[in-house]
Amino acid sequence: MAHKQIEQAAQLLKKGGLVAFPTETVYGLGASLYQKKAIERIFFVKGRPAKNPMIVHIAELSQLTELVSEIPDLAQELMQRFWPGPLTLVFKRTAVVPQVVTAGLPTVAIRMPAHAVARELLERLREPIVAPSANLSGRPSPTCYANVMEELGDKIDMVLDGGPSAIGLESTVLNITTDPPQLLRPGHVTWEAIKKIAPQTTLLEKSKPGEIHPSPGLRFRHYQPKCQVVLLPLAKWDQESQSFRASGKKLGALTF
Numbered sequence: 001m002a003h004k005q006i007e008q009a010a011q012l013l014k015k016g017g018l019v020a021f022p023t024e025t026v027y028g029l030g031a032s033l034y035q036k037k038a039i040e041r042i043f044f045v046k047g048r049p050a051k052n053p054m055i056v057h058i059a060e061l062s063q064l065t066e067l068v069s070e071i072p073d074l075a076q077e078l079m080q081r082f083w084p085g086p087l088t089l090v091f092k093r094t095a096v097v098p099q100v101v102t103a104g105l106p107t108v109a110i111r112m113p114a115h116a117v118a119r120e121l122l123e124r125l126r127e128p129i130v131a132p133s134a135n136l137s138g139r140p141s142p143t144c145y146a147n148v149m150e151e152l153g154d155k156i157d158m159v160l161d162g163g164p165s166a167i168g169l170e171s172t173v174l175n176i177t178t179d180p181p182q183l184l185r186p187g188h189v190t191w192e193a194i195k196k197i198a199p200q201t202t203l204l205e206k207s208k209p210g211e212i213h214p215s216p217g218l219r220f221r222h223y224q225p226k227c228q229v230v231l232l233p234l235a236k237w238d239q240e241s242q243s244f245r246a247s248g249k250k251l252g253a254l255t256f
Helices: 003-014 036-046 061-067 073-082 116-125 145-152 191-195 234-246
Strands: 019-021 028-032 055-057 087-092 107-111 172-175 182-185
Touching: 003 019, 003 028, 003 116, 019 116, 028 036, 028 116, 061 107, 073 087
Parallel strands: 055 107, 087 172
Antiparallel strands: 019 028, 087 107, 172 182
8 A cells, every 4th residue: 555545545534535444353434533524424425324323543542632531540451452453442522522423422432443554544644533334334344445445436535455354343342431341342352351351341232223322333233235144954955055046046155
């Protein structure tokens, strides 16, 4: 990835553009935190419900003090262990964070990505980036340039190609504003790893349709593929697969 392209992307963001960029988890669709119209455009482009909050990405810990009202000791420990990396922490927000980012909640989800392109983009922009995954709402999150171009290529201003995402799974989200802390979304950083630092951490109960959640990725319908998916016991595989093949449909199988 050429530095010139990343600088171009930073300038687009500064002027209110939308840029998709790679992270170690999945590709994100970014807007500057200080460009409210661009943030609102993310919802339009993705078809994203307004009740679904988004993650704010930062490059330096110094940016955190402007965005959150307090940084608990637990947060310091978690950041020292897992940042930069695939852990998102939910803090109490300040008025600097637009309500459109947080779905009107008093909290904000923040992470520091580890991907070299994401970090350089943040450093060149010198502003936090609001970025959900770079896909249509409800669809699987993109893990490469081609995925993003297929769904959003003609709807946004630029896509940075940083190769395939190393992890390919969205970040773990941990709410540290509750006592005990609550794991809102599982991810690459496991519950077991978090409990080594915060042993009392609990799991979020199953989300409900229409409810405003403190984390993205918790809506009733999420990761919806375009194709039909059928769950089969092994005993029925021969019969059902022959039926699909006889109909002329393409068939793929995921087995364990």
